[in-house]
Amino acid sequence: MASALPVLALALTALLCVAVVPHLLPRWHWLRRTPGPALALWQVVSVAGVLAALMTAPAAAIALATDGGTVPTFFSGTTRVSIAVVVATVMTGGMTLLLLRSGHRIGSDLRANRRSQRDLVDLVANRRDGSLRVVDHPGRSAYCVPGLRSRVVLTQETITALSADELQAVLAHEGAHAMARHDLMLEFFTVLHRAAPRSLRSAGAMQEVQLLIELLADRRAVRRVGADPLGRALVAMTGSSHPPAALGSSGTASELVIRVRALPHHERRAHPLVVPVLMAVAVVGATPWVLLAWAFWA
Numbered sequence: 001m002a003s004a005l006p007v008l009a010l011a012l013t014a015l016l017c018v019a020v021v022p023h024l025l026p027r028w029h030w031l032r033r034t035p036g037p038a039l040a041l042w043q044v045v046s047v048a049g050v051l052a053a054l055m056t057a058p059a060a061a062i063a064l065a066t067d068g069g070t071v072p073t074f075f076s077g078t079t080r081v082s083i084a085v086v087v088a089t090v091m092t093g094g095m096t097l098l099l100l101r102s103g104h105r106i107g108s109d110l111r112a113n114r115r116s117q118r119d120l121v122d123l124v125a126n127r128r129d130g131s132l133r134v135v136d137h138p139g140r141s142a143y144c145v146p147g148l149r150s151r152v153v154l155t156q157e158t159i160t161a162l163s164a165d166e167l168q169a170v171l172a173h174e175g176a177h178a179m180a181r182h183d184l185m186l187e188f189f190t191v192l193h194r195a196a197p198r199s200l201r202s203a204g205a206m207q208e209v210q211l212l213i214e215l216l217a218d219r220r221a222v223r224r225v226g227a228d229p230l231g232r233a234l235v236a237m238t239g240s241s242h243p244p245a246a247l248g249s250s251g252t253a254s255e256l257v258i259r260v261r262a263l264p265h266h267e268r269r270a271h272p273l274v275v276p277v278l279m280a281v282a283v284v285g286a287t288p289w290v291l292l293a294w295a296f297w298a
Contacts, residue, residue: 017049143248
């Protein structure tokens with residue numbers, strides 16, 4: 001029975017990382033003060049949950065092989081089916097199928113939508129400068145269409161409304177999305193989010209990850225143009241929108257308040273929360289592997 005404990009621990013870790021932690025992390029608003037490490041924590045929690053689910057079947061097989069058939073079973077006699085093996089196989093197989101389906105659907109849809117959006121802005125743009133496209137569209141909007149051939153899109157109204165330094169701040173922010181390939185990070189989270197059973201998903205988790213990605217791009221923009229121009233640009237762009245497949249701010253007043261308050265004014269000084277968050281990243285990331293090693297050596 002002792003060798004079944006790592007299997008149960010892996011299953012519990014998977015459930016915690018998939019169903020519990022995504023509901024808790026968005027409530028820890030202090031993580032927004034360190035968007036880079038916070039996103040690393042989100043990534044590691046997501047990967048740890050997936051790995052724990054995928055490792056339960058191998059761990060159960062190890063437990064059954066090393067326990068001499070003493071683990072709890074459904075049947076006795078010549079056919080012995082371990083409860084741990086059945087539960088682990090269902091969890092591992094289910095997670096594998098859900099991940100494959102989610103990855104295929106989301107990857108195909110995103111790339112098709114972004115290709116369509118990129119072709120559209122190339123067609124209707126009245127000004128081009130490298131990857132920059134300016135479109136004559138009413139309303140203020142600035143967004144990035146990510147990919148290998150990324151586009152930064154501005155409306156003419158945005159250019160008219162912003163001062164020169166504010167416009168540079170917006171371009172720096174959207175350029176950060178394109179250069180750092182934040183779309184891949186968001187796609188990764190979206191695949192894992194959609195792979196989870198609907199009853200276990202947390203809408204707040206996806207919203208928090210999207211916000212952290214915006215805060216991370218804000219940090220990169222501040223390094224180039226400073227906090228004040230970006231803050232004024234954020235206020236001016238309140239209420240803006242962007243296509244679903246693009247990367248951009250939601251434009252809501254609540255997001256504006258969060259982003260303006262989070263603007264760093266002492267970028268070169270490491271935030272004191274960085275170290276504990278990174279320690280949490282290391283602990284969570286190591287957990288599935290430690291439990292698998294425990295199953296092997298138990």
